Amino acid sequence: MSQREWIEKDFYKELGVSSGASQDEIKKAYRKLARDLHPDANPGDTLAEERFKTVSEAHAVLSDPAKRKEYDETRKLFAGGGYPRGGFNPGAGGGFSQEFNLGDIFGAGATGGADGGIGDLFGGLFNRGGGTRSAGRPRRGADVETETTLGFREAAQGATVPLRMTSPSPCTTCHGSGAKPGTSPRVCPNCNGTGVISRNQGAFGFSEPCDDCRGTGSIIDDPCVDCHGSGIQNRTRTITVRIPPGVADGQKIRLAGQGEAGLRGAPSGDLFVTVHVSQDKVFGRNGDDLTLVLPVGYSELVLGTTVSVPTLEGRVGVKVPPGTADGRILRVRGRGVPKRGGGAGDLLVTVKVAVPQKLDNDATDALRALQEAEKASGFDPRAGWAGA
Structure with a gap:
């Protein structure tokens, strides 16, 4: 894409967002358009294919904060009259001419020399090394x-x-x-492979793309x-x-x-x-740690037990100590998500009591006997709770 095309294109319009759109809004707009216009979804549709390229081009600029800033500042500069699209022609008494090539203000010979001028403003976008790109x-x-x-x-x-x-x-x-x-x-003989032709008009020096090789330096x-x-x-x-x-x-x-x-x-x-x-039905994730909820019975929490739990690499036994409270988190070290620098996070197991929905007579009698025994021993599950 030439610099003229880059300036004149309205990337915001291509994505259907305002110039003040957030990065999330730009991303959502691009995703929707990319899905609708992707060549795989429109086989043989050349218009959709070209539109897909245009949308991708717009997203490549607007999704990058640095490129977007350069794009906004440059379009504002041209819209404000700093360098009208028609260009500047010093041979016309300081007026403006439609014959001027935008390459005149971007080349190494543009006003300000190689260390300044508009060419430097585009350095970040057209050449990732920064600075003016060799034509x-x-x-x-x-x-x-x-x-x-x-x-x-x-x-x-x-x-x-x-x-x-x-x-x-x-x-x-x-x-x-x-x-x-x-x-x-072969090397272009007109520009000697530089891709630009320098010329002088009065007190001004200009560089413009070579017409023979179209600025590529080769034919x-x-x-x-x-x-x-x-x-x-x-x-x-x-x-x-x-x-x-x-x-x-x-x-x-x-x-x-x-x-x-x-x-x-x-x-x-x-x-x-x-x-x-x-999402996974069993695992959750907290940074490099894996998380899961382990259903246990009331008696297992009270008496203690060892339960087999899944990991990313098989199963391990997790010991539930006697008297474990519902909701307690048990840590299994080194069984989490692999880390970039080596090793792995931990597996965090949250115990959650599972309450039976139906009991037979023997189980009901046993629970009632346990309830009476708790009261006789002075156990009160709500002691100190809510001012009790």
Whole structure:
């Protein structure tokens, strides 16, 4: 995407949100649109595919606070008249001309030199290294975001999952060079491979993209027939992603170089996979600790017992001491979620008394005898409670 296109596009409108939308609102809007427009859901629909690319492009900028800030500030600058879209033409008496190329204010020869000017403002977005991007350097591919859902135990123990994606990828015929197999791009003789042409008009010096190579610094005489010289094909591929143990719900996994392909062999962007974790019927999670509720009988709490409980790696025996109160938490060390630095959290077992709904006569008589024995011994379950 050129700098002119970047400025003139309304990413907020593409996602259907206001310019003051929160990150959560932007994320929700993108998720809905991505689901509706994904190529897998609209096979053969080129309009939906292009719209999907546009929405992904908008989300890539607005979901990143730093990029969003640069985008907002730059559009505000142009909307305020600092640099009208028509451009500045010093040869017209300081007026404005529709013939001016926006590349004049972004190149290394723009006003302010290589250490200042508008080009530096875009450094963070167009070149991750910061600073003004060399016009002849191939452009890095865009980052891509996707999502996957894991079961609770898969997320805790780690898993390898296949992700099927449709996105711009390096052309398999020319291997991303853009040139027909057996040939290679040649250095542009007009700009000597820099991608820019410098010129002077009066007291002003300007740099603009080279017309011969379109700012790439190289010329392809015999383009690849499959990608038409771009080095990129939109294709569906399956990526195997290793999800590390202990991943939390909503956490992002970064896969370097698995995003959109860069133009003509430039580095690919990154792939960010947001992991969603399903709930489990038995386990809960508190940081690196696993939690579960253990049903026990009243007599087990009073007399004590040892109960077999599940863990991520089999079952262990948990000792319930005599006289354990309902709701007490028993800790089993090292049986929780694996930690990144090694080891694991703990298993926290909350005991909860289970009350029988029906009793036969013998059990009822036994409980009544126990109730009388408690009273005779002076036991009062509500002693000291509520002012009693």
